[in-house]
Amino acid sequence: MRTYSPFTRAGMLESVAYRANFFCFLIGEIMSCFIMFFVWKAVFMSTDSETFMGFTMEDMVVYLFITFLTGYLTYSDGTYAIATEIRDGSIAMRMIKPCSFDMCFLFQELGNKIINVLCIFAPLVLGVEAYRWIITGACQFDVVHFLLYVVSLVLAYLISFYFNVSYGFMAFYLKxxxxxxxxxxxxxxxxxxxxxxxxxxxxxxxxxxxxxxxSSLSYTPVMIYMGMYSGAEIALRMTMQVFWLCVMILISKVIWNHAVKRLCSQGG
Amino acid sequence: MKRMLRLHRIFVAQYMKNLMEYKVDFLTGAVSFLLGQVIQIAFLGIIFSQIPNLIGWEFNEILFIYGFSLLPKGIDHLLFDNLWSVGYFIVRKGDFDKYLTRPINSLFYVIAEKFCVDAFGELAIGLILVVYSVIQLKLTITWYMIPLFIVAVVFATLIYTSIKIATAAIAFWTKASGHITHMFYMTNDFSKYPTTIYNKFVRTFITYIIPFAFTAFYPASYFLTGENPLFCIGGTVVASVLLFIVSVWIWNRGIKAYESAGS
Structure with missing residues (x-):
C-alpha cells in the first residue's frame, strides 16, 4: 500500500490541476442526458399509457442520470494511456520500476476517481432523488439498494479497468x-x-x-439502484460481476506475460 | 482566391499521404462511427414502435431532421477539423508560431492543413436518411427546393465553423480552450430533435444565443412543411453570417494578443 499511495496522490493532483477542463467536459457530456430527458418527456406526452415498456417517466429519468453517473465513474483510461506508452516507448521506464505494472495504473486512476466522486457523485444522486421526491410526493431513497449500488459500482469499475488494460495491451501488436x-x-x-x-x-x-x-459494467449497478432486481437476482448479478472480474484479471495477466516477451520499444 | 484553392489541394494531398500510413486504423474508426449512428437510429425505431408520433412528428420526419443535422456537421468535420487542435494543443505547445510566419492568412492555413476523411461516415448516413425519409414521406420536390437545400446546408455549416473559430481563438489568451469548444459544440445535439419538445429556456437558448437550432430543425422543418421560409432559411443565413463576422473578429483580436508559449 505504501508503495502505491504516491500514485494516487499524483492522480488527484493531476485532476485538480485541470479542473476547468473537467467541469467544461462534464457540462458538455451531461447535456446529452438533458436532451434525452426532453425526448422522453415528449414520448410520455405522446402516449396515453402511464408506462413505456414497463418504465414510468421517473424511472426513465433515474435510468438516464444514474447510467450517466455509472458510466462516468467506471470509465477507465487504461487503453489510451497504455497504448500511448507502448507507442512512444515510455513503457520501458515503468518496467524497470520495482512495482507491478497494472497496480501503478490502478492507483493513479483511483486518485482521479476520488476527485470525480467528490465533485459529481453527491450532486447527481441528490438531484435525482429530489426529482423523484417532487414527482411522486414521497422520498424514494432506499439505503440498502444505495449501498449495494456502491458495491456493484466498485466491481463494475474494476471490471472496466482490467478490460481496458487488456485492450490497451493490444497496442503491443497493433501499434x-x-x-x-x-x-x-x-x-x-x-x-x-x-x-x-x-x-x-x-x-x-x-x-x-x-x-x-x-451488462456488469453499467446495467447491473443501475438496475440495483432503481430497485428493479429482487434479492435473489441481486445476489446472482453480483456473483456474476465477481466472476467476470476474475476472468478479466486472468486475461490481462496472460496477455501481459505473452506480450512482454515480444515487446519492441519504439524509442523512449 | 485561386491561390488559396491551389494551396488547399496541396495540403489535402499531403494529409492523405499521412493518413494512408494508418489505413486499417482509420477504416476501423469510420466503421465504428457508422455503427454508433445505426444504434442510435435503432433506438429511435424502438421508441416509435410504441408511440404513433412524437408530439405531432412522425418517425420519418424525425429521421429527416436527424439526417439533415448530420450534413452540416459532417462538412464542418471534413474541412475545418483542425480548429480543435488549436484549442487543444497547438497554442499550448507553442506550435502556433508556424502559422504566423507563413505568407498566407493564419486562419486559412489552420483550416486547410487537415482534411478529415472520417467525416464521410457522417455525410453518408446523413444523405441516406434524408433520401430515405423523403421517399417514405412522398414529399413533392419543387425545383427551387434544391438550391434552397444547398444554401441551408452551406450556411448551417458556417454556424458550426464559426462557433469553433470563436472558441478556439480563446486559446490565444488562455493557451488552451479545447474543453470550451467541446462544451459549446456538444449543444449541437439539441438540434437533432424538434425544438417543440424543449422548454422555453432551451428553445430560446438554441435559437438566439448559440443558434444550433438553425443547423437542423428550422431549415429541415421548412422542407417538411413548407411553412415560414423567411424565418427557417433566412434565419439560418442571417444567424450564420452574424456569427461568422463575430468569430473572425475574435480570432483577429486573439492573433494580436497572442504570445508564443512553450520552448
Missing amino acids: NLWGADILKEVIINFLSGATIPLAFMPKALASVLNFLPF
Whole structure:
C-alpha cells in the first residue's frame, strides 16, 4: 500500500490541476442526458399509457442520470494511456520500476476517481432523488439498494479497468489504437445497455447480453439502484460481476506475460 | 482566391499521404462511427414502435431532421477539423508560431492543413436518411427546393465553423480552450430533435444565443412543411453570417494578443 499511495496522490493532483477542463467536459457530456430527458418527456406526452415498456417517466429519468453517473465513474483510461506508452516507448521506464505494472495504473486512476466522486457523485444522486421526491410526493431513497449500488459500482469499475488494460495491451501488436478505441466505445456502450436499456431489446438478445460481461459494467449497478432486481437476482448479478472480474484479471495477466516477451520499444 | 484553392489541394494531398500510413486504423474508426449512428437510429425505431408520433412528428420526419443535422456537421468535420487542435494543443505547445510566419492568412492555413476523411461516415448516413425519409414521406420536390437545400446546408455549416473559430481563438489568451469548444459544440445535439419538445429556456437558448437550432430543425422543418421560409432559411443565413463576422473578429483580436508559449 505504501508503495502505491504516491500514485494516487499524483492522480488527484493531476485532476485538480485541470479542473476547468473537467467541469467544461462534464457540462458538455451531461447535456446529452438533458436532451434525452426532453425526448422522453415528449414520448410520455405522446402516449396515453402511464408506462413505456414497463418504465414510468421517473424511472426513465433515474435510468438516464444514474447510467450517466455509472458510466462516468467506471470509465477507465487504461487503453489510451497504455497504448500511448507502448507507442512512444515510455513503457520501458515503468518496467524497470520495482512495482507491478497494472497496480501503478490502478492507483493513479483511483486518485482521479476520488476527485470525480467528490465533485459529481453527491450532486447527481441528490438531484435525482429530489426529482423523484417532487414527482411522486414521497422520498424514494432506499439505503440498502444505495449501498449495494456502491458495491456493484466498485466491481463494475474494476471490471472496466482490467478490460481496458487488456485492450490497451493490444497496442503491443497493433501499434496504433485510435480506430480500435472508438470501436470499443461504441460496442461497449451498446452491449452494456448504456445506449439502449436491455429491457427494451428483443427478449432473446437481452438474455444473451445479460450473460455477457458487459451488462456488469453499467446495467447491473443501475438496475440495483432503481430497485428493479429482487434479492435473489441481486445476489446472482453480483456473483456474476465477481466472476467476470476474475476472468478479466486472468486475461490481462496472460496477455501481459505473452506480450512482454515480444515487446519492441519504439524509442523512449 | 485561386491561390488559396491551389494551396488547399496541396495540403489535402499531403494529409492523405499521412493518413494512408494508418489505413486499417482509420477504416476501423469510420466503421465504428457508422455503427454508433445505426444504434442510435435503432433506438429511435424502438421508441416509435410504441408511440404513433412524437408530439405531432412522425418517425420519418424525425429521421429527416436527424439526417439533415448530420450534413452540416459532417462538412464542418471534413474541412475545418483542425480548429480543435488549436484549442487543444497547438497554442499550448507553442506550435502556433508556424502559422504566423507563413505568407498566407493564419486562419486559412489552420483550416486547410487537415482534411478529415472520417467525416464521410457522417455525410453518408446523413444523405441516406434524408433520401430515405423523403421517399417514405412522398414529399413533392419543387425545383427551387434544391438550391434552397444547398444554401441551408452551406450556411448551417458556417454556424458550426464559426462557433469553433470563436472558441478556439480563446486559446490565444488562455493557451488552451479545447474543453470550451467541446462544451459549446456538444449543444449541437439539441438540434437533432424538434425544438417543440424543449422548454422555453432551451428553445430560446438554441435559437438566439448559440443558434444550433438553425443547423437542423428550422431549415429541415421548412422542407417538411413548407411553412415560414423567411424565418427557417433566412434565419439560418442571417444567424450564420452574424456569427461568422463575430468569430473572425475574435480570432483577429486573439492573433494580436497572442504570445508564443512553450520552448
